[in-house]
Amino acid sequence: MMRKAREIVALILAGGQGTRLGILTEKIAKPAVPFGGKYRIIDFTLSNTVNSGIYIVGVLTQYRPHVLSKHIGIGKPWDLDRKDGGIVILPPYQGNKESDWYKGTANAVFQNVEFVDQYDPEYVVILSGDHVYAMDYNDIIDFHISKDADGTIACMEVPLEEAHRFGIMVTEIDGRIVEFQEKPTEPKSNLASLGIYVFNWRFLRDILIEDDNDPYSTHDFGKDIIPKIVKGDLGRIYAFRFEGYWKDVGTIQSYWESNLELTRPLPPLNLYDPNWKFYTQTEEMPPAFISKDAVVENSLVSEGCDIEGKVYDSVVFQGVRIGKEAVVRNSVIMTRSIIGEGSVIENAIVAENVTIGKSVVIGEGEFLASELDPKVYNSAITVVGMDSIIPDNVKIGKNVVIGLDVKPEDFEKEIVPSGGYVLHRG
Amino acid sequence: MRVLGLILAGGRGEKLGVLVEKRASAAMPIFGKYRAIDFTLSNMVNSGIVKVGVLTQYNPRSLMDHLGSGKEWDLDRKNGGLFILQPYVSPEGNLWYRGTADAIYQNMTLLRRGEEDFVLIGSGDHIYKIDFTDVFRFHIQKGADITLVVKDLDDSYDLTQYGIVELDESDRIISVEEKPEKPKTKTAFLGVYFVNKYLLMDLLYSFVPYGGVDLLLDIVIPNLKKLKIYAYKFNGYWRNIKKGVGEYYKTNMDILKSEIREELFYRNGKVYTKLKDLPPPKFSGTASVENSLISDGAIITGSVRNSVIFRGVKVKAGAVVENSIVMEGTVVEEGAVVYNAVIDKNSVVREEKKVIGENEILVFEKRTVI
Secondary structure, eight states, X not given: OOOOTTSEEEEEEOOOOOGGGGGGGSSSOGGGSEETTXXXXXXXHHHXXXXXXXXXXXXXXXXXXXXXXXXXXXXXXXXXXXXXXEEEEEOOOBOSSOBOOOOSHHHHHHTTHXXXXXXXXXXXXXXXXXXXXXXXXXXXXXXXHHTTOSEEEEEEEOOXXXXXXXXXXXXXXXXXXXEEEESOSSOSOSEEEEEEEEEEHHHHHHHHHHHHTOTTOOOOIIIIIHHHHHHHTOSOEEEEEOOSOEEOOOSHHHHHHHHHHTTSSSOSSOTTOTTSOOOOOOOOOOOEEEOTTOEEESEEEOTTOEEOSEEESOEEOTTOEEOTTOEEESOEEOTTOEEOTTOEEESEEEOTTOEEOTTOEEEESOOOOOXXXXXXXXXXXXXXXXXOEEOTTOEEESSOEEOTTOOGGGOSSSEEOTTOEEOOOO | OOEEEEEEOOOOOGGGGGGGSSSOGGGOEETTTEETXXXXXXXXXXXXXXXXXXXXXXXXXXXXXXXXXXXXXXXXXXXXXXXXXXXXXXXXXXOOOOSHHHHHHTXXXXXXXXXXXXXXXXXXXXXXXXXXXXXXXXXXXXXXXXXXXXXXXXXXSXXXXXXEXXXXXXXXXXXXXXXXXXXXXSEEEEEEEEEEHHHHHHHHHHHGGGXXXXXXXXXXXXXXXXXXXXXXXXXXOEEEGGGOHHHHHHHHHHTTSHHHHIIIIITTSOOOOOOOOOOOOEEOTTOEEESEXXXXXXXXXXXXXSOEEOTTOEEOTTOEEESOEEXXXXXXXXXXXXXXXXXXXXXXXXXXXXXXXXXXXXXXXTTOBO
């Protein structure tokens, strides 16, 4: 495959909150959530883009964009600091007629028609910054061209019982989509949309302008645009079957599982492939140090870590310190958190800059439903929010939420039972 | 104040044997992810120097590749930045650098054109962390013409291998003896000069054309009486890896001590190095790691003890690495044993092979298959 520099523009939708990740996305957008020991979720999409040779990238932000914007910067780690093209952050802006937040995924693209137009590309690739996967977009673009399609949607077979969470498509034998159901209660197939689209730009441009004038539209690709095109036979939309690794990591449970999956032998997502590297913006830190009394098994332990305790089946991000006699098991410990001596942390997600005192226990007892939000917190995993401090000797159960910026004085008792929560007052 | 940084990185460091077959000693890999020059370069940048010339000569390829545009040190600048100064051919002749003074003399343009008032000269193969602004302050307070950075060495150093200085009570240098048989003091010169730029230019113009090609021997020592040359005492960790494989090995092992890690990695700013975009190191279920430094991209399935493991190294199941330094991309295959060894980049220790240094450190060059 060979393409001209301005033939393709990628737009990454990175405005979503990811509400089912609870306190992990209270201060940051889902694409900025740390993943895999040193990355943030959007790094996977950004790396796929440049690894596929696409060097014009717009990132559409909305919800809590600060950490994300700082992370992306001028795109240096991804080689996206370029004279022609490169990376541009596209937040909602005030126009002549109206000032508007992005009302939906399609509206977000519509509001940036001028950005895309300046490159006059043949194709646009619309991506989500919410997903963890490795994909060569050339495959879907080549498929799109070979089918002479107006639009192509990447899809994957999912278990039928999970199909209701996705956009589901029914196709003809050659892949042409004849019906599209957004999050259907009665799915007609198990072919699920991955939120990855290729469109002929001129085709999509007309559709978006038309949709903007439609008062009944919610301006969403899955809910409005795709069904409209398919139902009205406005264009040729094809399904491209993707067979690699793709994860939405949209819930606490799936986020935790996807991280821990990386610690297994030959995980489905290969971070070590020299031909498909994942790039990120990281702080310069020395290699990890594992002390004389430490044990590290089945785990990733990143740069800047100083491990004196025991780590099993866990992902430990940069600059984490784990004290003597401490045990970390089946957990995700994010950047610069500190686990005090003798503490035992099991089945937990500990966010960035958390300080856990000495002899703290997390994850003991039986599972109980969350008193805070059982829709979001419905697994045995205990979550500790950014910048919190847990004082010595506190015992914390399963499915507990310790909020953001929690201070020692926020703990009324030394025991937080399963399903409980502690939030910062003030 | 503006200071021009110059790093002498042209030496081979013969005593490092096969390790410097294909690289200058300033490019020696160290501590899992760095090269020796990262320390002096980071010290300069952390002290606010934004223009640095690196003088290269002996096999500079890996050094050049490492430094690139100076991006990692924030030296990719429109004003100032990184200058690689290699010997060159000109109508006047084709001259290799004949010594440290000659090397700077041949790059006089950099001194002449800049707006700097001072020049800080360091060496690319010294491992230490220092705040050079302290040296600058000392230099100004003493009203010195030249300040040399010195250190009182303990018994772990062979004093006959260093430049030994003698000071008066005001820290002015009375004598310097290069590698003396009978050292008068335990104070050694660390190869760092802080000097007023125009004075340096005058000295170079006066001495180099008449054969004074070495900065210390031909320029500093003969002028100890005429010029005010002072010694700034540095008390931190400092090692010159060029002194030999033993010194190089010992320096690497020192990083396993927490107080030295703290000083070298976290005090006086960070140490910057070339980025490699590798994932975090992975420890499998059968891994056993003790008292070791493990770098990004490494996959440990076997056992590692008292060792420094570089980026992308694989220690496979049943393999044992102990008291060793294993450089980037090397694979220790199943059941192999590595003990008391330095294995250079991209080597392979085949299954079940034993590499055991009994009373000495075994050294293997790049791409060795054992």
